[in-house]
Amino acid sequence: MLNVNLCFFLQMFVLVLLVLISVAFFSLFERKLLSYVQYRKGPNKVSLVGVLQPLADALKLLTKSNFPPNQSSKIMYSLSPLLFMGMSLMFWVLYYSPLLEFVHSGFLMVLFCFSISVYGVIFLGWFSNSKYATLGFIRSISQSISYEIVLSFGLLLMVSFPLSMVFFVVFIALLAEGGRSPFDLPEGESEIVSGYSIEYGGMNYCLVFLSENLVLMFMSFFIYLVFFWGSLSLLKISCILFLIVLIRGTLPRMRFDKIMMMCWLSLMPLIIGFMLNCLLML
Numbered sequence: 665m666l667n668v669n670l671c672f673f674l675q676m677f678v679l680v681l682l683v684l685i686s687v688a689f690f691s692l693f694e695r696k697l698l699s700y701v702q703y704r705k706g707p708n709k710v711s712l713v714g715v716l717q718p719l720a721d722a723l724k725l726l727t728k729s730n731f732p733p734n735q736s737s738k739i740m741y742s743l744s745p746l747l748f749m750g751m752s753l754m755f756w757v758l759y760y761s762p763l764l765e766f767v768h769s770g771f772l773m774v775l776f777c778f779s780i781s782v783y784g785v786i787f788l789g790w791f792s793n794s795k796y797a798t799l800g801f802i803r804s805i806s807q808s809i810s811y812e813i814v815l816s817f818g819l820l821l822m823v824s825f826p827l828s829m830v831f832f833v834v835f836i837a838l839l840a841e842g843g844r845s846p847f848d849l850p851e852g853e854s855e856i857v858s859g860y861s862i863e864y865g866g867m868n869y870c871l872v873f874l875s876e877n878l879v880l881m882f883m884s885f886f887i888y889l890v891f892f893w894g895s896l897s898l899l900k901i902s903c904i905l906f907l908i909v910l911i912r913g914t915l916p917r918m919r920f921d922k923i924m925m926m927c928w929l930s931l932m933p934l935i936i937g938f939m940l941n942c943l944l945m946l
Contacts, residue, residue, distance in 0.1 A: 676757055683756050687877045688718035694909050701913035728866035733793055736863070740791040745864060745871035748784030752878035755781075774886060775816055778841055781879060782808040785850065788872065789860035800859025803920060804843060804850040810927040811840035817935045821942065822890065829938070831891050833931055838883045840923065843876075845912035849920050884908065 692707065692714065699706030707714035732741045755777050782804060789801030815837035821830050840847040851859035861872045884904040892900045918926075 679756060680753060683753070683878065683881070684874065687874055687881060688722065690877055690881060690905065691721075691873075692718050693905070694912075697906070697909045698913045701910065722870060725866055725870040730864065730866040730868050733863050736793040737791045740787065741863075742868070744784070744787040744791050745868045745875070747787055748875045749871045749878075751777075751781050751784045752875040752882075755879070755882040775812070775819075778815070779808075779812060784875065785860050788864070792860070792863040794863050796856045796858070796862050797860045799856045800850045800862070803856075804860065806920075807840050807843065807847060807849065807923065810924060811837040811931075814927060814931045814935055815841060817939065819890070821935070821938050831887075833935060834890070835887065836931065838887065839908070839911070840927070842879050842883050844880065844908055846915040846918045847923055848912075848917060849923060880908065881905070 695717075696706040696714075707717040710717045710720045732738050755774075758773060758777065785804045786801050789797040789804075792798075815834060818830050818834040818837060839845075843850050851861065856862075861869065864872055884901050887904050888897060888901050892904075894900075
């Protein structure tokens with residue numbers, strides 16, 4: 665029993681380490697791709713063509729100070745990035761854990777993980793005691809609740825409807841769930857500066873940044889599992905990440921009311937129409 669537990673923890677440690685390294689270099693990939701989209705040079709000074717830029721950024725953040733706001737809850741303010749990080753790592757640990765086979769029985773566990781991941785954002789915004797952070801996590805909650813319904817119904821329709829149409833709906837819902845462009849209203853720099861992460865700096869900001877990208881990478885992995893399962897897994901996941909970053913570089917940020925209207929007045933009737941069509945075909 666001791667050997668089994670030791671082997672399990674060793675596997676999870678290696679998994680977490682590899683995922684964190686992947687997240688670090690994904691940030692370099694994102695910055696490089698955005699620079700090409702915007703016709704400019706990206707990171708190119710650190711080592712050969714900027715390959716070690718993520719390590720330089722991490723060292724820089726580790727040397728920065730972090731000053732909690734005067735009116736914030738100091739303990740919870742410091743613990744919130746760790747909680748967000750733990751919730752983001754939970755996606756990967758639960759899926760690959762050999763001791764938790766029930767996870768592979770359906771999508772309920774994945775939906776559960778997406779549901780509770782928003783609590784990390786709530787903690788970041790609430791315990792910062794900042795107006796901008798509060799607006800950021802309120803927007804995040806609204807988006808998550810709205811598009812989670814679309815995502816759930818979309819996954820249920822997979823078994824009875826053409827995957828190409830369901831993929832379109834699920835992909836949009838996952839972008840909104842993860843707060844990615846053009847649905848990045850919780851962090852809208854032009855309106856609420858940096859949203860729920862505005863009061864965090866140094867190591868705390870590093871944890872928040874890693875957590876956001878961990879969720880994004882699991883979203884890409886989840887899309888691969890659901891729609892593109894098969895060989896060449898790394899290439900397919902890379903193409904999905906490429907598409908998400910390309911959308912960020914090309915599409916402008918939507919207005920918050922437009923995002924809500926698209927969910928309830930466009931995607932939801934579309935999903936309901938799909939479901940009625942499936943019922944009529946029975």
